Each structure stands twice: as C-alpha cells, then as structure tokens.
Amino acid sequence: xxxxxxxxxxxxxxxxxxxxxxxxxxxxxxxxxxxxxxxxxxxxxxxxxxxxxxxxxxxxxxxxxxxxxxxxxxxxxxxxxxxxxxxxxxxxxxxxxxxxxxxxxxxxxxxxxxxxxxxxxxxxxxxxxxxxxxxxxxxxxxxxxxxxx
Amino acid sequence: xxxxxxxxxxxxxxxxxxxxxxxxxxxxxxxxxxxxxxxxxxxxxxxxxxxxxxxxxxxxxxxxxxxxxxxxxxxxxxxxxxxxxxxxxxxxxxxxxxxxxxxxxxxxxxxxxxxxxxxxxxxxxxxxxxxxxxxxxxxxxxxxxxxxxxxxxxxxxxxxxxxxxxxxxxxxxxxxxxxxxxxxxxxxxxxxxxxxxxxxxxxxxxxxxxxxxxxxxxxxxxxxxxxxxxxxxxxxxxxxxxxxxxxxxxxxxxxxxxxxxxxxxx
Numbered sequence: 556x557x558x559x560x561x562x563x564x565x566x567x568x569x570x571x572x573x574x575x576x577x578x579x580x581x582x583x584x585x586x587x588x589x590x591x592x593x594x595x596x597x598x599x600x601x602x603x604x605x606x607x608x609x610x611x612x613x614x615x616x617x618x619x620x621x622x623x624x625x626x627x628x629x630x631x632x633x634x635x636x637x638x639x640x641x642x643x644x645x646x647x648x649x650x651x652x653x654x655x656x657x658x659x660x661x662x663x664x665x666x667x668x669x670x671x672x673x674x675x676x677x678x679x680x681x682x683x684x685x686x687x688x689x690x691x692x693x694x695x696x697x698x699x700x701x702x703x704x
Numbered sequence: 705x706x707x708x709x710x711x712x713x714x715x716x717x718x719x720x721x722x723x724x725x726x727x728x729x730x731x732x733x734x735x736x737x738x739x740x741x742x743x744x745x746x747x748x749x750x751x752x753x754x755x756x757x758x759x760x761x762x763x764x765x766x767x768x769x770x771x772x773x774x775x776x777x778x779x780x781x782x783x784x785x786x787x788x789x790x791x792x793x794x795x796x797x798x799x800x801x802x803x804x805x806x807x808x809x810x811x812x813x814x815x816x817x818x819x820x821x822x823x824x825x826x827x828x829x830x831x832x833x834x835x836x837x838x839x840x841x842x843x844x845x846x847x848x849x850x851x852x853x854x855x856x857x858x859x860x861x862x863x864x865x866x867x868x869x870x871x872x873x874x875x876x877x878x879x880x881x882x883x884x885x886x887x888x889x890x891x892x893x894x895x896x897x898x899x900x901x902x903x904x905x906x907x908x909x910x911x912x913x914x915x916x917x918x919x920x921x922x923x924x925x926x927x928x929x930x931x932x933x934x935x936x937x938x939x940x941x942x943x944x945x946x947x948x949x950x951x952x953x954x955x956x957x958x959x960x961x962x963x964x965x966x967x968x969x970x
Contacts, residue, residue, distance in 0.1 A: 604849070607849075619740075623747040623906060629758035629759075650734075654736055656731060677903070678900045678902075678903045680747065682735075704757070
C-alpha cells in the first residue's frame with residue numbers, strides 16, 4: 556500500500572509538472588501561424604488575398620531569419636509575423652535585393668504580432684527579415700504569412 | 705471645456721501609444737545581404753494569380769482567350785502528373801480571371817482526378833467540391849482561395865510522405881503555365897512594366913537547382929524543362945536593364961513549347 560501511495564504521488568506530481576509546462580511543450584509553429592493569420596484578418600476586408608502557404612520556425616532572442624520572396628511591381632503586399640509567446644517582441648522588415656529598406660512607414664509591432672507593408676518599386680527578389688528581439692523563452696516560435704492585392 | 709481637455713488627453717495618450725507600437729525601434733535603412741546567405745530560406749514560389757493581378761493593373765486583359773479546360777491525357781508517371789497538376793491549378797486561376805464558371809468546374813474535376821492519380825486525392829476532396837460550389841455561385845474570391853488551398857494541401861500531403869520533389873514539380877508546372885500566359889499577354893501588348901514582371905532570376909535558379917536534384921526522374925519532359933530554363937535565364941536575368949520585346953517573345957515560345965509537352969503524351 557505504501558508503495559502504491561508512493562507511485563501514485565510520483566505519477567500525480569509528474570502529471571502536475573507536465574501540466575504546468577504544457578504550453579511550452581505543446582506550443583508550436585501552428586500556434587504562431589494562428590497569431591499571424593489573426594493579424595492578417597482585418598486586411599482581408601480591404602481586399603488582400605492571404606496565401607495559404609506560410610514560413611515558420613523558432614529563433615532565440617536576438618536571432619534573425621531571412622525569407623527570400625519574389626515580389627511584383629503593381630501589387631501591394633503586407634507581411635504578418637506572429638508568435639504564441641507572451642511578452643516576446645518580434646519584428647519583420649523588408650529589404651530589396653541591394654539590401655535597401657523597401658517597406659512603407661506604416662509597419663507595426665504589437666504584442667504577439669508585427670507587420671510590414673511593401674509597394675514594390677521594381678519586380679524582383681526581396682528579403683523579408685524576421686527577428687525575435689526579446690523573449691522570455693529560450694526558443695520562440697514564429698510564423699510569417701503574407702497577402703497581396 | 706472639461707470634456708475637450710479629457711478628449712485631448714485621450715488623443716495624446718492614443719498618439720503616444722501608436723508611436724510606441726509603430727516601428728518603435730530604429731530600423732536599419734540598409735543591410736548587407738551577403739551576410740544573410742547562411743540563414744536565407746528558399747525563395748517562395750508565387751501563385752499564378754499574384755502575377756495575373758499585377759498584369760491586370762497594366763491594362764485590361766482578355767483572359768477568356770487563355771482559358772484552357774480540356775481534359776488531356778492521363779499519365780501514369782507521378783512526376784508527369786505532378787507537373788500537369790500544377791499546370792491545371794494555374795488554369796483554374798486563369799478561368800477565375802475570365803470568370804468562366806464552366807471551365808472552373810471542369811478544372812475542379814480534373815484537379816481531383818490528377819490528385820487521386822498521385823495518391824493525394826483525399827486531402828483535396830473538400831477543396832475540389834468547394835471550387836465547384838463557389839463556381840456555381842460565381843463567388844470568384846472563394847474559388848481563388850480554394851485553388852490556393854488545393855495547391856497547399858496537395859503539397860503538404862506530398863511533403864508529409866517525403867515526396868517533396870513531386871511537390872516542387874507542382875510549383876514548377878504552375879510557374880511555367882503562369883509564365884506562358886504572362887508572356888503571351890505582354891507579347892500582344894508590349895510594355896516595359898509588363899516585361900518587368902518576368903524579372904524572376906532567383907525563382908528560376910531555385911527551379912534549376914531543384915531539377916538538378918531529381919536525377920531519378922529521368923523523363924524527356926523533365927530534361928526539356930531543365931534545358932529550357934538554361935535558355936530562359938539570360939533573357940530574364942538582366943539586372944537593372946529592361947527586358948526587351950524579343951526576349952518576351954522568346955520566353956513565350958519556350959514556355960508554350962514546354963506547356964504543350966506537359967499536357968501531351970510522349
């Protein structure tokens with residue numbers, strides 16, 4: 556009986572511990588994508604078509620990732636970055652193939668989200684730089700979606 | 705007066721909040737792209753309707769003359785089916801531009817058949833149904849969205865079973881058909897801005913690299929596409945120079961030839 560109580564106690568403790576860290580273990584890029592899509596939602600009403608495809612991964616604080624993207628002059632683009640991590644600070648910025656900042660000035664960063672707006676001056680390759688600037692987590696999931704009109 | 709001061713305080717507060725969240729930190733005006741080389745993700749393949757949208761803004765396009773909904777042959781080789789599937793999805797976007805409900809419905813059925821042929825039919829059944837339903841109701845935005853979802857679901861299903869190479873062929877098929885139509889439209893009504901839409905050198909390099917990594921797909925059409933991309937590269941990789949009408953015409957000849965090869969049995 557004593558042994559049974561011990562096993563029960565240990566199992567319960569393990570379960571409780573698991574429940575406590577559950578968000579960190581089970582959070583995923585999919586959660587980050589949900590936030591990115593949430594940021595995109597208001598723009599759909601303005602006529603932006605949001606791509607189903609997305610990019611995602613995890614980054615440590617201060618780390619950056621670049622996504623290369625073909626943009627077409629004549630279209631207008633928004634890029635939305637999301638993370639599921641509370642109190643993380645993320646950013647997204649867009650540069651042309653010469654490394655020159657190519658975004659409009661109305662990009663924004665707030666809470667779980669960041670967004671960048673591009674009206675390409677030329678058709679060609681652009682670099683979308685995503686960054687986790689601060690985060691309470693060791694690794695922070697991110698997801699990037701984009702829309703155009 | 706008091707409500708005005710309160711209003712003023714609220715406005716100032718709101719402005720300060722906005723200033724904080726709109727690009728709070730200084731953003732570098734210039735970065736060294738070469739330093740990014742190790743962390744750059746693969747180039748993203750645009751959907752055909754992204755190019756068509758830009759093309760539309762340059763002037764009215766008679767999309768009806770580009771609609772193609774014929775059934776075509778059935779292939780047994782999976783790489784050929786993948787290429788054809790990408791082409792047919794691109795045809796779906798063209799039919800949406802032309803607002804041709806009958807063609808969209810035929811294409812929805814065709815997509816379903818091809819997806820089954822490649823073993824990913826289950827993942828796109830709801831999308832194919834939604835395409836047909838939305839076409840019936842002439843809800844073009846919904847059709848567009850479902851075509852995007854179809855391509856995404858097909859590619860995800862392929863990636864899940866480690867058929868990434870077939871997934872890349874779906875993208876390639878779509879890109880070739882999109883480029884064929886783009887060059888056809890620009891060739892008819894040439895403009896420098898229209899020709900500039902062809903400036904996609906990184907995308908072309910991406911496809912070349914992917915094709916080189918597919919030696920197991922030893923099919924004539926794959927070899928023809930590989931050789932054709934070598935021909936196309938100098939025509940569109942022009943740096944800051946303009947792409948001339950002759951280059952547009954040449955790219956159109958090449959992509960039309962490949963398009964014919966994709967839909968025709970050897």
